[in-house]
Amino acid sequence: MRPSCATIDLDALRANYLLAKRLAGGRALAVVKADAYGHGAIACAKALEPLADGFAVAFLEEAVTLRTAGITRPIVLLEGVFDPAELETAAELDLWPVVHHETQLRMLELAPRRPRRIWVKINTGMNRVGFAPHEAPAVWRRLQAVPNLDPPVWMTHFACADDPTSSMTLEQIRRFHGGIATLPGETSLANSAALLAWPQARGDWARPGILLYGGNPLVVGADPDMANALRPVMTLTSKIFATRWLAPGETLGYGATFVAERPTRVGLVAIGYADGYPRHAPTGTPVAVGGRRTRLIGRVSMDMLTVDLSPLPEDLGQGAIVELWGEHIPVDEVARAAGTISYELLCHVKRVHRIHRGTEFTP
Incomplete structure (x- = not known):
């Protein structure tokens, strides 16, 4: 047999998750999209399920793989769903899709069956997807009219959290809280870089990704003690x-x-x-x-x-x-x-x- 091999240390994975959770000070989704960043999504999710508050994947097929393998914790679909049939499947499997834009919101309003909980993306400067902060109250009013729907988790994503010297992350945090300050629901801001460098980004749910696998996302200003605490997986x-x-x-x-x-x-x-x-x-x-x-x-x-x-x-x-x-x-x-x-x-x-x-x- 050809001798090339990738050995995955699941004890290190669990240790990194617990570190992320301590940094978050609240709940933490383990991001296992892209086959757990090449580490094997099923094996990693099974190793983390006794510890993790939930998981995050990119799209429906990745979540179906985990549910089929017996993973029962909450799973967030970071890209949301792409058509009404996917929304119905998300409801059947108790998945939590992210709603990024008007088409997805309208799909949710018209669906005969929908998940009990959703996440709503607020665009604070990344400028890929998400509702503008000033649109959040109108989105909330529309969600209130949707039956059997829990208050959402409001989320955003940072463009420059990997650079602790950049002022953009604090500006994004300000825009986010300005948009959703009066609205019910929970919050999710911190990715791996924000957990390491931006305590101001703590919310109800963190979303550690590369940190779980022992990668340090910070381009400058990394805390050497924290970098040493991360274990390669x-x-x-x-x-x-x-x-x-x-x-x-x-x-x-x-x-x-x-x-x-x-x-x-x-x-x-x-x-x-x-x-x-x-x-x-x-x-x-x-x-x-x-x-x-x-x-x-x-x-x-x-x-x-x-x-x-x-x-x-x-x-x-x-x-x-x-x-x-x-x-x-x-x-x-x-x-x-x-x-x-x-x-x-x-x-x-x-x-x-x-x-x-x-x-x-x-x-």
Whole structure:
């Protein structure tokens, strides 16, 4: 069997959720959309269900997968529903759809059957979806006329919460509370970045996502103690399947972008961009071989990549375990080197064997 593997530490996932909940000071939805950011939505939801106040997914099919697997906690549909049939299914499965715009609101008003609870998105500056703050009272009046509907959860989403130096988040919080101040219902503002950097964004429901999986969403000003408290959930590994030496002046890989300056021992690793490792990760991107840090050299290929074994002991060669990210190599460090974010790296992992481990986990 090809040795590439993603090991998912469900104990770490639970620890990160409890940290998020402590930061929230209230209830917290575990965001498990996009197959739990590449970690396996069913396994992650089952591991979290004894702890979580609820879950959030992007759309109906993701929620159906969880309900079919036996998940009974509340599930929020962050994109809402796309047609009346989906709204009826949401009612049958006791899902909580988000209402973003007039079409969804009208669908709710006309439905013969609807969920008992909804969330309403307020656009405070992200400018993708959501009602303007001044429209919130009119939305509430219309909701009051809908039978058998509980007061909503009013929510918003931040554009710059990952930057603790930006003034935009405080302005968005001000706009949000200005729009819904006199309206009944609960509130949800804080995503992962807001939980870490913006205590002013606390509400009734938090929505931690990347934080659950051990990624630090803050681009600057990260609290090192908090960053250290987050535990990596996914460890992506493979093995060295062959080695070779390059003489000074010899090149390596597509484009001949790496030129050896000295005798260089190269390890060939059975993983590549078709498995989700970033193709544009440059020479120098950190990896760990046998638990010891070294670097990627040359271009990443579809099925393999190459690492520098020169600084490592001779016994770290063919058959040695290579960690691409996880315990020794933070996924955020790899993302920065590749010019992207940890969300993308984790979501793109595929074509590798996935193993879930944890003291309380049963498949």
